[in-house]
Amino acid sequence: MIEMLAQSFVRYAVIASVLAGAVSAYLGVYVLLRRIVFVGIAIAQIATLGVAVGHLLGLHQAEAAFGLSLVGVTFFALHRQGRIPRESAIGVAYAAASAFTILCVSKNPFGEMDVLSLVFGNVLGVTEVQLYVLGALAAALLVLHWCFAKELLFTAFDADMAATMGYRVQAWEFFFYLILGVAFSLSVSVAGVLVIFSYLVIPATAALVLDVSMTMTFAVAVFIAVVAGASGVLLSYQWDLPTGPTIVAALSALLLLCGLVKQLTRLRRVSDD
Amino acid sequence: MTTHPFIEFDHVTLGYGRRTVLRDVELSVAAGDFLGIVGPNGAGKTTLLKALLGTLTPIRGTIRIPERGLVFGYVPQRQAVDETFPLTVREMILMGRFARIGLFRRPRREDHAFVVEAAEHVAIADLLDRRYRTLSGGQKQRTLIARALAAQPTILVLDEPTNGMDLPAENAIMELVRRLHVADRLTVVMVSHLLNVVASYVARLAIVGGGRLEVGPVATMLTGERLTALYGTPVRVHHVDGAAVVLAGGAR
Numbered sequence: 001m002i003e004m005l006a007q008s009f010v011r012y013a014v015i016a017s018v019l020a021g022a023v024s025a026y027l028g029v030y031v032l033l034r035r036i037v038f039v040g041i042a043i044a045q046i047a048t049l050g051v052a053v054g055h056l057l058g059l060h061q062a063e064a065a066f067g068l069s070l071v072g073v074t075f076f077a078l079h080r081q082g083r084i085p086r087e088s089a090i091g092v093a094y095a096a097a098s099a100f101t102i103l104c105v106s107k108n109p110f111g112e113m114d115v116l117s118l119v120f121g122n123v124l125g126v127t128e129v130q131l132y133v134l135g136a137l138a139a140a141l142l143v144l145h146w147c148f149a150k151e152l153l154f155t156a157f158d159a160d161m162a163a164t165m166g167y168r169v170q171a172w173e174f175f176f177y178l179i180l181g182v183a184f185s186l187s188v189s190v191a192g193v194l195v196i197f198s199y200l201v202i203p204a205t206a207a208l209v210l211d212v213s214m215t216m217t218f219a220v221a222v223f224i225a226v227v228a229g230a231s232g233v234l235l236s237y238q239w240d241l242p243t244g245p246t247i248v249a250a251l252s253a254l255l256l257l258c259g260l261v262k263q264l265t266r267l268r269r270v271s272d273d
Numbered sequence: 274m275t276t277h278p279f280i281e282f283d284h285v286t287l288g289y290g291r292r293t294v295l296r297d298v299e300l301s302v303a304a305g306d307f308l309g310i311v312g313p314n315g316a317g318k319t320t321l322l323k324a325l326l327g328t329l330t331p332i333r334g335t336i337r338i339p340e341r342g343l344v345f346g347y348v349p350q351r352q353a354v355d356e357t358f359p360l361t362v363r364e365m366i367l368m369g370r371f372a373r374i375g376l377f378r379r380p381r382r383e384d385h386a387f388v389v390e391a392a393e394h395v396a397i398a399d400l401l402d403r404r405y406r407t408l409s410g411g412q413k414q415r416t417l418i419a420r421a422l423a424a425q426p427t428i429l430v431l432d433e434p435t436n437g438m439d440l441p442a443e444n445a446i447m448e449l450v451r452r453l454h455v456a457d458r459l460t461v462v463m464v465s466h467l468l469n470v471v472a473s474y475v476a477r478l479a480i481v482g483g484g485r486l487e488v489g490p491v492a493t494m495l496t497g498e499r500l501t502a503l504y505g506t507p508v509r510v511h512h513v514d515g516a517a518v519v520l521a522g523g524a525r
Contacts, residue, residue: 032357033355033357033358035357147376147377148376150368150371150374150379150380151371151376154368154371157355157358157360157368158349158354158355158368160328160347160349160353161347161349161368161420162371163326163328164326164327164328164345164347164430165345165347165371165372165424166372167372208357208359211359212359213359213361214358214359214360214361214364217359
């Protein structure tokens, strides 16, 4: 393993994967608890479309991703359940963003490779600058968590009570979506939409399966993402496998492990009783 | 006991978009009040509650809050609480302090002391470190009341506090609410579809139905004719040991 890490591109890939995983897994806890998993995937897909548009038009990819994400985030935050269910709007946004992403890369001679890289990312090709950006993103999230964790949790958990206590619930929702949009814009071009979505959902699910405390749910989700991110990159390099799917497989294996641990604990408790 | 109004509804029309739910609402909640809001399902109880809590803007009319710094202690329906969150009773009650703690601040020692005090007040101090989702219906309701109390409210607003409870649990919760009203002099507004429960405890009754609101003392409001017209089914009101008992249908 030390030999592998001696190569800078592997080292960068591990760090990028760990940072993107930690950020997404942390946000994933809120996404799962707010029951907005499909808003999450739709915003991730819109950010991916931004990367594709940026690629096609020769714009800065992260800026293009953020621009489009902002449109999506604003739409989802302002859209209220009416005659058209919210799920329909999310479905339409996801399908349209996916189709336009493919259309954007279809005329490119390396189109198929580009699509694969957008879906699974190109973590082995990550640059030092991208690492700094991801590091800054993770640091910013830590600061935001320190400042606003109680507001984000409260408005997600009990919007009605929060509103009666003077919280501007819709503004907090928009703020959270904005954080999601920024995080996806910066990490999707590194890790790819499928990997980011997996980071978003699988570690948080595993933490909830373990049924630990609220604080530990965040910690366990981030830990699982870090372990899967690092091991996924190293195993893919070791066994010559595609990196993105290996990370997703590692995440799934860890989720399975958490489920087994929980079942065994339950059985042990029953037999002790 | 002072009787200055906390909230005044002046010819208020409530609804959503173009749909009007309640028209020409005249209602006043004064300090020391114990008001029950009753009515059939879908009549507009929740709409009235939202307007009272300030989360629904009236289509017409004015809702006045003469006193600045009015704090609501809102107790939502138990069934509306999301149990996916792995929160302990302590964490749940602490949420009641968040508005007082303010932005950029972490809970202080005094906030944690308020949590313990609120839990002791509703007799759940021994459950503070238990996971909320593992509690019984009555314990969950006490947790939600403690959370509302932790906000140091001016008015306690309860939405269907005894929904889905058996008789002893229902009685225990209502006795707790009565104690908060009498001993702690808390102003209480309670929404319920359980007429008998409300009638035994509140001082004034607001009946919602047919797009209107009528308010008055329990004895005046609880009449067979009024309730029969409201619910569209024969309703009779009897008095047993001074308490009103509402019977629906043809039962004698």
